[in-house]
Amino acid sequence: xxxxxxxxxxxxxxxxxxxxxxxxxxxxxxxxxxxxxxxxxxxxxxxxxxxxxxxxxxxxxxxxxxxxxxxxxxxxxxxxxxxxxxxxxxxxxxxxxxxxxxxxxxxxxxxxxxxxxxxxxxxxxxxxxxxxxxxxxxxxxxxxxxxxxxxxxxxxxxxxxxxxxxxxxxxxxxxxxxxxxxxxxxxxxxxxxxxxxxxxxxxxxxxxxxxxxxxxxxxxxxxxxxxxxxxxxxxxxxxxxxxxxxxxxxxxxxxxxxxxxxxxxxxxxxxxxxxxxxxxxxxxxxxxxxxxxxxxxxxxxxxxxxxxxxxxxxxxxxxxxxxxxxxx
Amino acid sequence: xxxxxxxxxxxxxxxxxxxxxxxxxxxxxxxxxxxxxxxxxxxxxxxxxxxxxxxxxxxxxxxxxxxxxxxxxxxxxxxxxxxxxxxxxxxxxxxxxxxxxxxxxxxxxxxxxxxxxxxxxxxxxxxxxxxxxxxxxxxxxxxxxxxxxxxxxxxxxxxxxx
Amino acid sequence: xxxxxxxxxxxxxxxxxxxxxxxxxxxxxxxxxxxxxxxxxxxxxxxxxxxxxxxxxxxxxxxxxxxxxxxxxxxxxxxxxxxxxxxxxxxxxxxxxxxxxxxxxxxxxxxxxxxxxxxxxxxxxxxxxxxxxxxxxxxxxxxxxxxxxxxxxxxxxxxxxxxxxxxxxxxxxxxxxxxxxxxxxxxxxxxxxxxxxxxxxxxxxxxxxxxxxxxxxxxxxxxxxxxxxxxxxxxxxxxxxxxxxxxxxxxxxxxxxxxxxxxxxxxxxxxxxxxxxxxxxxxxxxxxxxxxxxxxxxxxxxxxxxxxxxxxxxxxxxxxxxxxxxxxxxxxxxxxxxxxxxxxxxxxxxxxxxxxxxxxxxxxxxxxxxxx
Numbered sequence: 115x116x117x118x119x120x121x122x123x124x125x126x127x128x129x130x131x132x133x134x135x136x137x138x139x140x141x142x143x144x145x146x147x148x149x150x151x152x153x154x155x156x157x158x159x160x161x162x163x164x165x166x167x168x169x170x171x172x173x174x175x176x177x178x179x180x181x182x183x184x185x186x187x188x189x190x191x192x193x194x195x196x197x198x199x200x201x202x203x204x205x206x207x208x209x210x211x212x213x214x215x216x217x218x219x220x221x222x223x224x225x226x227x228x229x230x231x232x233x234x235x236x237x238x239x240x241x242x243x244x245x246x247x248x249x250x251x252x253x254x255x256x257x258x259x260x261x262x263x264x265x266x267x268x269x270x271x272x273x274x275x276x277x278x279x280x281x282x283x284x285x286x287x288x289x290x291x292x293x294x295x296x297x298x299x300x301x302x303x304x305x306x307x308x309x310x311x312x313x314x315x316x317x318x319x320x321x322x323x324x325x326x327x328x329x330x331x332x333x334x335x336x337x338x339x340x341x342x343x344x345x346x347x348x349x350x351x352x353x354x355x356x357x358x359x360x361x362x363x364x365x366x367x368x369x370x371x372x373x374x375x376x377x378x379x380x381x382x383x384x385x386x387x388x389x390x391x392x393x394x395x396x397x398x399x400x401x402x403x404x405x406x407x408x409x410x411x412x413x414x415x416x417x418x419x420x421x422x423x424x425x426x427x428x429x430x431x432x433x434x435x436x437x438x439x440x441x442x
Numbered sequence: 443x444x445x446x447x448x449x450x451x452x453x454x455x456x457x458x459x460x461x462x463x464x465x466x467x468x469x470x471x472x473x474x475x476x477x478x479x480x481x482x483x484x485x486x487x488x489x490x491x492x493x494x495x496x497x498x499x500x501x502x503x504x505x506x507x508x509x510x511x512x513x514x515x516x517x518x519x520x521x522x523x524x525x526x527x528x529x530x531x532x533x534x535x536x537x538x539x540x541x542x543x544x545x546x547x548x549x550x551x552x553x554x555x556x557x558x559x560x561x562x563x564x565x566x567x568x569x570x571x572x573x574x575x576x577x578x579x580x581x582x583x584x585x586x587x588x589x590x591x592x593x594x595x596x597x598x599x600x601x602x603x604x
Numbered sequence: 605x606x607x608x609x610x611x612x613x614x615x616x617x618x619x620x621x622x623x624x625x626x627x628x629x630x631x632x633x634x635x636x637x638x639x640x641x642x643x644x645x646x647x648x649x650x651x652x653x654x655x656x657x658x659x660x661x662x663x664x665x666x667x668x669x670x671x672x673x674x675x676x677x678x679x680x681x682x683x684x685x686x687x688x689x690x691x692x693x694x695x696x697x698x699x700x701x702x703x704x705x706x707x708x709x710x711x712x713x714x715x716x717x718x719x720x721x722x723x724x725x726x727x728x729x730x731x732x733x734x735x736x737x738x739x740x741x742x743x744x745x746x747x748x749x750x751x752x753x754x755x756x757x758x759x760x761x762x763x764x765x766x767x768x769x770x771x772x773x774x775x776x777x778x779x780x781x782x783x784x785x786x787x788x789x790x791x792x793x794x795x796x797x798x799x800x801x802x803x804x805x806x807x808x809x810x811x812x813x814x815x816x817x818x819x820x821x822x823x824x825x826x827x828x829x830x831x832x833x834x835x836x837x838x839x840x841x842x843x844x845x846x847x848x849x850x851x852x853x854x855x856x857x858x859x860x861x862x863x864x865x866x867x868x869x870x871x872x873x874x875x876x877x878x879x880x881x882x883x884x885x886x887x888x889x890x891x892x893x894x895x896x897x898x899x900x901x902x903x904x905x906x907x908x909x910x911x912x913x914x915x916x917x918x919x920x921x922x923x924x925x926x927x928x929x930x931x932x933x934x935x936x937x938x939x940x941x942x943x944x945x946x947x948x949x950x951x952x953x954x955x956x957x958x959x960x961x962x963x964x965x966x967x968x969x970x971x972x973x974x975x976x
Contacts, residue, residue, distance in 0.1 A: 410731055410808075532842075
């Protein structure tokens with residue numbers, strides 16, 4: 115029993131380390147990637163390829179004074195950044211990186227991740243309301259309405275996958291796709307001919323869920339200054355920033371597990387954690403690529419997209435899959 | 443084309459049919475319409491009206507489809523007068539620039555507003571009020587525009603000492 | 605996207621956009637009364653960079669005043685100094701050599717191109733697309749380098765003199781300009797593919813910020829704002845000055861009256877500027893760059909003189925009331941964005957804030973030019 119507890123603690127520490135490291139170095143990767151796209155060098159001074167930039171940024175942020183605006187709700191203001199980072203880290207606990215590397219596998223892993231993902235909206239709401247800044251309030255209202263409306267198609271799409279697999283256990287879902295890329299959920303199967311569509315829906319939703327461009331309406335720096343984190347400096351800002359990247363990793367991991375076969379090799383060779391990492395980083399690279407290519411959408415365009423296109427499509431897909439599962 | 447029709451329309455404001463001729467250089471001229479040499483001056487029609495004729499003159503200009511370029515003032519301190527200059531121009535290729543000017547005494551600088559005719563006159567009139575202290579009677583929001591909101595000085599007046 | 609506003613008393617709040625706000629690109633302040641994300645009423649507050657250039661014009665001689673003009677609009681400064689020298693030349697009757705006029709036209713168009721490029725990049729950045737700014741700045745850098753070589757400045761040029769120029773262009777400039785034109789044409793194709801063709805971008809601009817032609821007339825809007833509302837007005841064509849009648853170029857006009865129309869007008873204008881530069885370089889005559897007969901201390905005859913030029917932002921007018929002295933009795937600057945910005949208060953009512961800021965960007969504001 116105690117060994118199991120120890121096991122869990124070690125695994126959780128590793129998960130936190132992975133999340134933090136990823137968050138820090140994805141910032142670097144994003145800045146370098148953006149620089150590449152924009153034909154400039156990006157951070158290249160500190161260490162080889164600027165690799166020391168993230169820890170130095172961390173030191174800079176941590177040594178800065180925490181400013182709380184006058185009239186702000188202190189408790190909400192201080193809790194919000196923690197709330198932005200904590201669920202993201204907790205979600206890592208149940209993500210299976212390979213057959214063996216998983217902190218704590220659960221039967222309802224998928225449900226747990228979605229439950230934690232919903233807490234991100236709360237962090238944004240707290241930050242916006244607690245800052246006592248009109249821009250922040252507007253941004254947080256936007257971000258929450260965005261998160262709520264994109265969780266629906268995202269969940270419906272995930273349910274489609276769950277129906278095909280018959281399990282919410284992420285390991286089971288991955289194993290159901292083993293044995294070559296044609297078994298992956300992204301490709302149409304007899305039961306669900308619209309799977310590529312589901313993948314696209316899910317991908318768009320995960321972009322919107324993580325408040326990434328072109329759906330970064332909660333930040334929208336040209337309209338709402340810096341959105342919900344306008345008033346945040348020092349590590350409060352740092353936590354929001356890292357939380358965003360941790361969420362990106364979660365989003366990419368979930369997409370990989372649900373649609374791209376997790377740690378499964380496309381050709382049935384050497385399945386393992388490297389395939390998983392390769393897939394999530396490819397997805398993250400796509401996130402970055404999209405961000406630095408597209409302009410921002412509007413809030414009504416975004417909500418219209420969700421309620422008028424994504425939700426009907428995902429519902430139709432769900433019904434079709436349910437019907438076909440009954441037939442075949 | 444439009445130049446002649448506008449000229450005639452503006453001329454109708456004045457009782458005497460003969461246009462006022464510019465008296466010797468620098469001296470104030472009488473009210474009336476003058477056709478200017480475009481190459482030398484950069485505009486075609488130059489009408490000086492009395493302050494109470496201003497709205498009628500601008501209405502003529504508006505009817506003829508001109509757009510408002512700017513409004514400005516000039517402080518003629520020697521004559522103890524303030525001049526308000528309205529610039530109008532056209533979008534089409536029937537080029538005609540019209541200048542309408544009016545003079546008011548320096549100690550009582552009140553001119554009717556034309557914001558009811560040209561909404562765009564709003565800022566121009568506020569700016570002129572800032573710089574010269576000319577009051578535009580009927581202006582909806584005559585507060586300082588370019589100067590600080592508590593400004594009580596008019597820097598383009600010739601007797602303004604910083 | 606406008607929705608009917610049912611306003612309840614006390615349900616609005618005041619949002620202070622600016623003087624420091626990322627979307628205003630300078631110290632512009634707009635006091636917006638908001639109903640949620642909708643603007644009920646907007647009031648622009650100006651004057652944060654007011655420097656009273658008009659008073660300076662009364663205290664300096666005409667030549668001393670030349671550098672002031674390039675401090676109005678730091679992105680398209682040459683157009684403004686061009687207006688000033690043209691006015692003095694018109695009033696004092698100075699003949700300008702043809703070569704000088706051609707070089708003026710070429711450099712003004714290059715400057716217009718640089719200004720439009722910067723606006724293009726910033727505008728897309730306002731809409732949340734970051735990368736085009738970097739591409740635009742790269743192209744603009746070539747122009748600035750070229751202009752720096754002949755004028756000696758990168759932003760606040762003081763290149764034109766009454767009766768000519770301060771410096772002749774050399775072969776390096778002509779060669780660099782000739783190399784730049786095909787490069788810029790390629791870039792414009794890239795921008796069209798990357799930005800103009802982007803569905804998100806189109807959705808954000810189409811139908812946003814409707815300005816009717818009648819509204820343009822009432823406010824005196826000029827430049828791309830008027831041309832995006834179907835008004836075929838460009839001072840270069842309507843009141844030809846300098847050597848513009850010699851060039852074959854078109855005035856792009858769009859009739860949609862929305863932000864997309866204004867965007868397209870400016871994108872097309874870049875191509876037209878390239879055409880003018882191309883023709884100017886091909887036709888560039890030899891000869892002197894400075895008028896021979898020119899008084900040392902310029903004094904204008906008594907009178908009231910006006911000159912309009914088409915700058916990157918619209919029709920810029922300068923009026924000098926002269927009493928025969930060596931400095932102006934009264935100098936008035938009619939800046940195009942002043943009138944263009946004036947539209948904003950009325951046009952943005954009922955818009956959502958993000959649309960309003962997308963609309964504001966399409967007006968191509970340079971705040972020092974509004975405030976003067």
